[in-house]
Amino acid sequence: MTTQPDAVAVTRPIPTRPPRWGWRVVAAKEFSDGILSVRLFILILVLGLPAVLAIYSTAAFVGNNAQTLNGVPGLFVAMFAHQDPNSQIPSFVEMIALLGPLLGIAFGFDAVNGERSDRTLPRLIAQPIHRDAVIIGKFASGLALMGLVLGAVTLLASGIAFWSLGVTVGPDEVARLLAWFVVALAYLGFWLAFAMLCSVVVRRAATSALAAIALWIVFTLFAALLVGIVANFLSPVPANATTDQQVANAELTAELQRISPGTLYAEASQYLLDPTVQSVDVGQLVAQQSNNRAIPSVLPLDQSLLLAWPQVVALIALSVGCFGLAYVAFMRQEVRA
């Protein structure tokens, strides 16, 4: 079609086929933007300092009680899941549950509306890539950047645990930590997907960040309160309540809490990081204790994974569902407002 007359000073580019994987080009660009950003640096600090504090506090407790805790199975990974019972400082896992959403929000809140306000979106989608390449690429790079931050923080915490205790770490424990890492990333992925959904639906980046932060605060601060009220309404506990009534109430509360991705993440983490945890289910715990059937035993990793499986699947489903909403919303939007 193109007629290329005369001597043209400009060399023609090699006519390679356009990338079948346009999202990779988008992801590569977003990743290289993110890796050098101030945003990444701030997030490493915001997440890293509390996480280090948490692991340091637990390590100090373990160190002070070295004799009683000597020989506890999987002590190294258990340090990530448990806090010093005499301290207000939450465990490493809890710190990630509290602050992790910030990571997802920071990498997602301006993903699409940022391109709109920079007026780069029309130019971007006028290139020979499928439209979904933009949102898939941005999600992939966000996930990679969060993995980087989380990985760095986890490695730092592991280093502190090693250094302060000198414990030996078996392959089983490394595998447990890796499995936890995947679950934690799925949890952060939910927040990334939610923030991206906000960035598609809400035109202004500041408003979109606010919306995402609002949900984060609702989940961390008010969820327990709301769930308690709802559970007491549906399954009341009178003053002279029987054990069954109390258990029913507690079970309902636990179920309702599982709507929150934070709860799913926390429960899965307990299974994965503490090989002695056999159930986080209230009913079963009560039953085991009353029957004296709580045999203290150490589960192999595959058994722990099996226990954590429902939570892991639910968490991934929530993340994928949220990304799906963002995807559909983006694909249906007109180029112009």
Next chain:
Amino acid sequence: MARKRARVGRAASAAEAGQEIAIQTHRLTKAYGELIAVDNLNLTIRAGEIFGLLGPNGAGKTTTILMLLGLSEPTSGRAEVVGFDPTREPLEVKRRVGYLPDDVGFYGGLSGRQNLRYTAALNGLDRSASDVRIGDLLEQVGLDKAADRPVEEYSRGMRQRLGLADALVKDPSIVILDEPTASIDPAGVTDVLAIIEALARDRGVTVLLSSHLLHQVHQICDRVAIFNRGRILAQGKMADLAESLAGDQLELEVGIDGPVETVEAALRAVPGVVKVTRDPHDAHLWRVSGPQSIRNHIATDLAARGMGIRQLRRVGDELDEIYLRYFQRDEGDRDHAA
């Protein structure tokens, strides 16, 4: 002068090339609810020409462009761009068509060169080959010195020129430029227009440009379509449009010294004159309308009465007047219909 001659040469060769069609639309329509943004648009743009889509803001120019690129789906009708239907095969179209959006934006933190590299990568171009091309393009648009500075430091004119280079990275056979001269300073406008003209002349690229500023772009357009409320009011070469609009009627601006009453009587006495009005700001300036013949009659009759004509100008020769009168006529038609 040399520029003029080169243009003529190009037009001739494009005509000889057998009227290859670059863009064609057939009853292309886009409705947003009740609002019809583009209304049964039929447009044919031949390969190698510079075609201007002219009309006020909100006329439907950008909507048309988005449909041609497959970025917006037509409500009805169809388009064909370089032989592909943009709705069905958007990637094939986007591979061959460079696009400069209205009010183009770049990633401010990246340099001009990095921005173009991203575009090249999105087009699947080989890195080393496209780097050479990007260097040459940046030089062509006069940004070689600023190429490695972050775009947030660029002026509007520089961004616009970077946008032109960006549209060319993929070596397109068509470039679509949405308001390429809007909101840049006059010197910038001249630069941008010269680059666009060179594109079509030296590389045989078909150019479709939209603008609401007729006087800025008419000189480089081979053909224009005057566009309002989603419909084409007129289409063709600029000179032909002026001709067809004027028709048989003529409006003259006549400057005559002398007592107002005498002059008015003299003007009214000229055979064929339909209407005589006095300019509100200048007592010696008159507007006279009637058929083509009045031009000669006024000159001879007034001279015979011993009145000196200071000035005789045909109203409506000015481009913007032509433009405005098309829109006025459009309004009139609408009112009449309503």
